[in-house]
Amino acid sequence: MNETTKANLLGLTQPQLESFFESIGEKRFRAGQVMKWIHHFGVDDFDAMSNIGKALREKLKACAEIRGPEVVSQDISGDGTRKWVVRVASGSCVETVYIPQAGRGTLCVSSQAGCSLDCSFCSTGKQGFNSDLTAAEIIGQVWIANKSFGTVPGKIDRAITNVVMMGMGEPLMNFDNAVAAMQIMMDDLGYGISKRKVTLSTSGVAPMIDELGKIIDVSLALSLHAPNDELRNRLVPINRKYPLAQVLDACRRYISRLGEKRVLTVEYTLLKDVNDQPEHAAQMVELLRDVPCKINLIPFNPFPHSGYERPSNNAIRRFQDLLHKAGHNVTVRTTRGEDIDAACGQLVGQVMDRTRRSERYIAVRRIGDEAAPSSGAADRT
Ligand code: SAH
Ligand code: SF4
DSSP states (O other): OOGGGSEEGGGOOHHHHHHHHHHTTOOTTHHHHHHIIIIITOOOOGGGOTTSOHHHHHHHHHHEEOOOOEEEEEEEOTTSOEEEEEEOTTSOEEEEEEEEETTEEEEEOOOEEEOSSOOTTOHHHHTOEEEEOOHHHHHHHHHHHHHHTOOBTTBOOOSOOEEEEOSSSOGGGGHHHHHHHHHHHHSTTTTOOOGGGEEEEESOOHHHHHHHHHHOOOEEEEEOOOSSHHHHHHHSGGGGTSOHHHHHHHHHHHHHHHOTTOOEEEEEEEOTTTTOSHHHHHHHHHHTTTOOEEEEEEEOOOOTTOSOOOOOHHHHHHHHHHHHHTTOOEEEOOOOOGGGTOSTTOOOOBOOOSSSHHHHHHHHHHHHHHHOSSOOOSOOO
């Protein structure tokens, strides 16, 4: 068996690892032992697994491996935010960001190299799409980050208390791998993170929200960004396929299945003069009237030639106040890690685009630059 045909144990959930051991004629309980070595102790060498006999270690070495994505770089921002660029098997690079806050640490994980959904204000979308990440490449980002904080033998490191699937890509377009990775995050033999603290963010792939609800109970975030279909069709093109009413119905179903007073997180990227006006806030209040939710406003993070601008602090506060007065719990996401390009929507990695969208985007940018050198804030669509 050569390198490429070895089973990569990093991305296997506990039941999958049990089946693997059975398939090689070994006892299922070995799965628990190996998972602990991999995820609690960050081990990638079977010889380090001291409670596994030499014969089995040799057998594992011949047919299996523990291989995370290759770390290309690691940066630490002035505010403590860390960013890793990792190379995945397709050759593209994706980014992972760790955000330390008082009493917790949140890891923002990528699920795809690029994204096929092409939201108009997202730099990942502008990179086009290359590939889905494997489950090993998704959980591998947690594995790498966790190891960088130093694993203490005998105890799980608690630097990472929360994981958000809010890096590059649309996790519901890479469903099976995203689900497997989240199962490992929540498994006590993996990272033991509570279901409330693992959050999947989606731009609204409605049927897959229902599928998700059948197998997992992680927290859900919806990237809303517009309170009516006309505007959302332009900002979030997947809305043309799954309009607001359909997406919100799926979210309501998902949340009601969870019970336990859990709520949807509604993410809303504020774009100056595009979706930040009082009438948008009023429509949003109406739209979310019967949706148990908390709202997270994300001031737009600029990237070159986006054609959008971040609203003024006053406009952000005005929008927040209007929602707040209507009884909503509203927070404004503070921008972290900007000096290392780690903020929301600034993650670009290095996508070997298969869609040629990035080429077209660059061409349009060039024409735009020649025609109008001062970038306007107008809605480009
Ligand atoms: N594909 C998923 C998850 C990744 S994007 C989704 O769309 O939900 C994570 C969040 O960052 C989304 O809410 C996204 O809309 C937001 N975002 C993207 N580009 C941004 C930008 N330039 N400024 C601020 N937020 C942005
Ligand atoms: Fe994809 Fe999310 Fe970016 Fe939209 S916002 S292009 S769904 S990563």
